[in-house]
Amino acid sequence: MRITLAQTSPRLNRSNLEEAASIIDAHKDKSDLILFSELSLNGYLLQDKLYEDAWEIYELGILKELSHDIDIVIGAAVKDLESFRNAALYFSKGKLISKHYKVHLPNYGMFEEARYFKAGSSFESFLTRFGKISMVVCEDLWHKDVHEKLMKENPDYILSLVASPARGFSDSGLDIEDKWYEIIKTVASECKAKLVFVNRVGFEDGLGFWGGSCIVNEDAKIVHKLQRHKKTVKTFEI
Secondary structure, three states: OEEEEEEOOOOOOOOHHHHHHHHHHHHOOOOOEEEOOOOOOOOOOOHHHHHHHOEOHHHHHHHHHHOOOOEEEEEEEEEEOOEEEEEEEEEEOOEEEEEEEOOOOOOOOOOOHHHHOOOOOOOOEEEEOOEEEEEEEHHHHHOHHHHHHHHHHOOOEEEEEEOOEOOOEEOOEEHHHHHHHHHHHHHHHHHOOEEEEEEOEEEEOOEEEEEOOEEEOOOOOEEEEOOEOOOEEEEEEO
16 A cells, blocks of 8 residues: 655645645555645634635535545545534545544644634544544544544554644754654554554744654554655655
8 A cells, every 4th residue: 555645834825725636646646545734725823714714525626536546635624514623534536435523622822723613523434445544633642532432443544634833842852743653653552553644844823833744553663754844745655
């Protein structure tokens, strides 16, 4: 199986869809699955821009079309009736086959997600040609009860879409990076699943996102990893 990690630097506007489509088109013949980060179709610090920039699913037809050639996982702010959701979307064979609405919305410090988004309520798995998959979005994985729910789902792959700002700088590196790798290794080991972690890069209003996207195997070993702070799209065989 060939997996492409798209560690991009989204902008706070709708041009991200065009860029994502271009990246997907360039990799559709040499990869089976491509993953983007949390809110990669919108940028992170949307706030009131949600009312203008959140997507209706019907507007993402180009992703459905491209998914005839490659499965696509992408993060987006989407409209859900009268609410907005922080969503992970899975497109395959011309259809949106699954979506996960972020359950745990941070609302402390630099984060204000609960002010703008409506939380999801469940963690599910779905079948693909690669096996059983579960999707999570960022803060979801910081909660032990989510680990337990994922273990019950027993997926082959856990796809984690993340927008993690850099914080906790030290001489040895980033504290937040160390914490994230500790969490995803634990979850991969607990679930006996491969875990794909895709974090964004770039800057928004003083926040810098560190990247470090990676693939973890069932033995909690990071088998592939992208650089920090560098916009990168790379395909790996697993």
